[in-house]
Amino acid sequence: MRYVDLFSGCGGLSLGIERAGGRLEMAVEKSEMAARTFAHNLIFDAEDPRGWDDYLSKPLNYQSQHGLVVNELAVVLEDENLMSDLKDRELDLVVGGPPCQGFSLAGRRNPNDTRNELPWQYLDFIQQTAPAAVVIENVVGMDRKFPNSDSSPFNDLCTALEATPPGYLVQKVNVNAMHYGAPQHRPRLMLIAMRNDIASDLGLTVSSDTWNSAFLPLTEIPDLVPRPTVSFEERRTVRDAIWDLQDAEVHNSDGPQTYLEEMTDATRWGLKPVSSTEKANHVLRKHRVSTIERFAIYQSFASHGVDNRVIHRYSSADPSGARQVVQAAVHPSLYPIKTPSGNVVAATEDDLLSLLNRLRTKKHSQRVLRWDEPARTVVTLPDDYVHPSEARVLTVRELARLQGFPDAFTFLGKETTGALRRRLEVPQYSQVGNAVSPWLAYAVGTRISEVLSMSRRMPKSLCDQAAAKR
Structure with a gap:
């Protein structure tokens, strides 16, 4: 499953897609800090700052050939040769989370409205590459209606994606990472789309309303929806995620093991095993x-x-x-x-x-945080959540566990940054808080892979019959 990740961040979405069988063709991320973490875990060793600085100095064609463009998406769209090459690769999937909170269909008629610029760039990329499937992820809240209007950024974006050539069947979903194995209450809005020719061949349908995830068991689930994986009784908690990272004098080896095994087994996630006994990014913050x-x-x-x-x-x-x-x-x-x-x-x-x-x-x-409940939504600031039993905030590694990042996934760059630099820098805590949970990404990638596999297995005669009816 060949895919491109736009606005990739540190790589949570790609990590899950890779576990579902994805093969990265290219990622695009403008933040040098987040991109460095992405590169280090999913493409090449970026731990040496000098080597990373050398990579940043390389031209666009070099970076695209090596799988990661550290730049604005607009720069990629302006390169006709690169866009033509990407179209020729016949991409299976394009994923990403462009900022969409202010998106509106009227925005394209108003070039001064910068809130619309990035989503339209994303749709331009879709139009030029015509991938089989598309995923757009964003925060809950963009489904709130505009003042004096029946529409919302979420609905407008859905309409725009449906109309983006070559045309897509789009499923709106509100999915919570805790229904997919993450020990965290993390609702997210997504548009999951399949190109019209494939959707028609397979007879796919979508629900008219936004589909909301829940714990198993579920009855009817629309065709493009990622399948939840846990029941209420099986939901993962803060204890499952971080019990072993407490002070050595407090915890013992009798805690829950299932989630811990997932977090410590790098090979399940396609990562290199960690040789050090010390947990990366598990640095206790100092408090007054x-x-x-x-x-x-x-x-x-x-x-x-x-x-x-x-x-x-x-x-x-x-x-x-x-x-x-x-x-x-x-x-x-x-x-x-x-x-x-x-x-x-x-x-x-x-x-x-x-x-x-x-x-x-x-x-x-x-x-x-409460030991025996899923965590609240992980955010970009470390100060919002206090450890259940130790008088401190959580470490980067503990928050990464709550998101679903395995211990072999290392976050690079500074841990935090000052308020004035937050618009420019994406330190480790922000990388974790901005990411899509790999557990949710894995479920999304798995469902898309299943649908695309059905399309590939469909006999040519049936495809021809379906095409003739259109």
Whole structure:
């Protein structure tokens, strides 16, 4: 299954497609940081910064021949020879996640609307290469309707893809990575399309509404939809994903093994086995004492069923109302309040008030992950989630496990970056948070491969009959 990955990021989508039998023809990614991680894991060793800098200096034709173009998609589209060559390869699949939140059909008539530029470039690539199948991935939210309109960016993009020559049958889906084996609640919108000639030959159909994934068992599933792989009872949790990465004095070898085997077996994912006993990207971040104390409160509240938004309400309250805020949230029977490890955080209400007063904060998005549930959606900032039992944020490797990246998949570049540089740089935490879960990508690639295989097995006489009816 020959495929191209546009806006490829660090490679989560490609990793899953490769496991499903995909063979990368070319990837395009403008971020040098994310592209370096992609190259290192899926194409060639990019760990040496000098070697990587040398690759970046190479011309477009060199990079395209080696499978990774580190540049804007517009640059690729302008190269007539490259586009002609890609069309001649008869691509099976083009995948990618162009930013689409502001996409509208009217955008092509307004060249000044930059929100539309990248999706239209993606569709231009489809038109010029005519792949058998297309996948467009994006965040939930782009299905919200425009003001004073019945349409949305998602529906407009679906309509545009359907009309893109040579024409496509398009299935709209809202798929959650946890239904496909990831230990994480991660909903994503996708358009999964098959070229009209193939869809007609096979008699494929799609649902008129967006199809929403769920745990097994399911009854009727549209033809192009990736098949969910787990039941509610089989869903994977934070414990499944990261129990073995706790402090060595805390964990033992009796934790769940099934997911761990998937994460430590590089060959299942087509990666080279890791020789080092140390986990790549598992570097504990350093926190101030006050931050560690605040995390301990979060964990204590979580273990007692107390909503940690009480900290935000306390920090916002005037001194006369602060005690009432705490009394309304924390029942007297919960004292002394302890961490999951048994350490006392506050023996009395006065102790808790004193502690909260000392640790006032304006950051209120932090949440403690629960061991026995799938994680919340992994994001690009490390500070939003607190470890279930250790007073710290999660490492890059722990978040990668929650996404479904095996341990042999190494993230390169700096770990984080400052707020002012976030528009320009894509460090490790952002690479993980921006990625498509490899588990979801594997399911998508598997379904497309199955459909394309049915097309190839279809007797020529039947294909001719189907063509004659069109």
